[in-house]
Amino acid sequence: MNWGEEAQRRLIEISGCSTDTDGVTRFPFTAEHEAANRLITGWMERAGLSVRMDAAGTLIGRKDGPDSAPTFLIGSHQDSVRSGGRYDGIMGVALGCLALEKLASDGTALPFAVEVLAFADEEGVRFPTALLGPRALAGTVDPAVFEMTDRAGTTLGQALRDFGGEPASVASLKRSPQETLGYLEIHIEQGPVLEQAGTPLGIVTGICGIERNSVTFTGETGHAGTVPMAGRRDALVAAADFIAAIDKAARDLDGLRATIGTLSLKPDVVNAIPRLAELSLEIRDLDDAQRAEFAQFAVRIGNEIAARSQTGFEMVQTYRQPAVPCSAPLIERLSNAAQVEDRPAPHMPSGATHDASAMADLCPIAMLFVRCKGGVSHTPEEFAAPEDMNAAILAAARFLAERTPIISEVLGT
């Protein structure tokens, strides 16, 4: 059996659980989610797992270990963005099941319990919140999220109840760290690094911290014909200096990513000098200190530009999420498992957030990236090759079956 081609077949089949055919649109707690869960249940059962859904809507396939051995978790999310692709999220569920199916077909018994988790909602498209499933396991759910509504006015709590979950029981889902060995998530890279490196798999060193800032330059408007250049206080010209300085500085820092993704002007007409330029500055880095230093640099350079252009400058942080490192022992174990013919899989940070970042509050985490075509995701063009998925399944199986006990590595005993 070619595990990668079986993965491809299953991912094509489940991509039909979608509200549209131009890409995959599968939101949590919907008929499409239910249809997907029926297929995933089949995948889990073929791997020898017993299946149930927990109160937070996570579909769980479990195989007990000997005696009351602790549990190792493998997971990802079943939902997609609007008109997304066939791989983001759901591939991790499919490959997790196939890794266990391979181990079972090899007759390999694990010395611990194992679960595959298909989380309901990671993308946060239907409700203005996400990661309910992993947060429930980590005991970090804020009950206020159940009052959040989707566009139709349905609360998350109601949607979950209608789906067979139970908001009131979510708090009781909290797992014991002592009984949880770790968490592995397999995900497409969503970036170009593996493709450029010409290698199918990457070992994630951690999930980057993120901060978002709202930046404004305030100048003075005026008629584009009547105000001489010398007297201008053009907010856009000041913003342009800032954009150039940020890009240049970010390129000089290893691993940091700085992006100005939005920019709007006032008054925004062809024949008036812009009086206001408002832009977003997102900074991501695995190193929280380097990220904070870069934000300080941005404030310093913004103020310098404002002083010399006689404009006003303000930068306000609107969002912050600290970096989540992956577990060093799990990284090592995964590196060994993913190495093919003496060629080690590259280590790399994850610039995007994943279920793993919430799972890190419960247990040691590890992530395995799979090369994706063109580095693109969140579009119907998203693609991972069967042979790359096959490599990921074999790596995950080796990772689990490795004879050194996971628990001694994790707890350092």
Add this chain to the structure above:
Amino acid sequence: MNWGEEAQRRLIEISGCSTDTDGVTRFPFTAEHEAANRLITGWMERAGLSVRMDAAGTLIGRKDGPDSAPTFLIGSHQDSVRSGGRYDGIMGVALGCLALEKLASDGTALPFAVEVLAFADEEGVRFPTALLGPRALAGTVDPAVFEMTDRAGTTLGQALRDFGGEPASVASLKRSPQETLGYLEIHIEQGPVLEQAGTPLGIVTGICGIERNSVTFTGETGHAGTVPMAGRRDALVAAADFIAAIDKAARDLDGLRATIGTLSLKPDVVNAIPRLAELSLEIRDLDDAQRAEFAQFAVRIGNEIAARSQTGFEMVQTYRQPAVPCSAPLIERLSNAAQVEDRPAPHMPSGATHDASAMADLCPIAMLFVRCKGGVSHTPEEFAAPEDMNAAILAAARFLAERTPIISEVLGT
């Protein structure tokens, strides 16, 4: 009589001819226009002029000269932008009437006929066209404009007819250049130059040519977290380099004004690299050759930036209007008239377009700028001081009464 204070009184009174009270909103061929024309008729009659409206909706006050002497024209427009000020346009009509009223009260007879013209539509807010009145006199009206409609679906032709004009007769309004001595327009500066120079009046050397260009930089989008800085082709970063280069180069050129007034991004979200930056580049200069050279520079620097940032660059001219120089002999005559106590009025280009630019197709033109507070116009805060308007009235009266014949100067005989 203080002519400046009388001007102020009249401008406050006529500002009531408006659809709103938060600023002046007076569109052409409306009830407000009709009410304004009743007041202007009174101003003209007090100056000893006989009043009629021509087929293009221009209110004309005329005083014949001796025998069949040729005519000198003074004019500006009655209409305003939406929520505009009390001075833009209408001030030139009021001061023209008061200059003639002053000459009449002084008993000064002019050796030529004189007319004050209150044009209907210069701002082009109601219909997507403007300058019907002066174009009619110059014989440059394109009859297609009568089919243009306002938001309510009324054609310009119908609106003009309902107002007492007649589209079919507009072509017959064309004046004879031989019988037209010249045209003087008094207008607020709409810029900060006179205020900064501390002087009430400015002599316009010409009306800048204008070109507008649509500029696009095309890069590649990607996830703000997963695409390393080194591989990015960020359309906004390329555009920022362009904006900085344009501003720097424009500051080095005398009289040129370059403005990037609009900028929009795609996809325009905080966590995605911009793949498209679309911006406007407006260039104004009294020197058409310098303007064209600057546009060539913009293309050259845009291509350079695109090459080094691996983006695509395109610049398409969307609008062009050549510069219109003022008449050298009229500039000299106006300079003499506007000089106060050996202090000459500064010479300056007009960055904005005026009725005079269309009148230049008929006869020599001159423009007198009046200082405005803060350089602002097109807002309710627009303000010109009574003493500055008084200076303009006296200068216009001296300009007209100067004993050297206008005609010999203009025709060089």
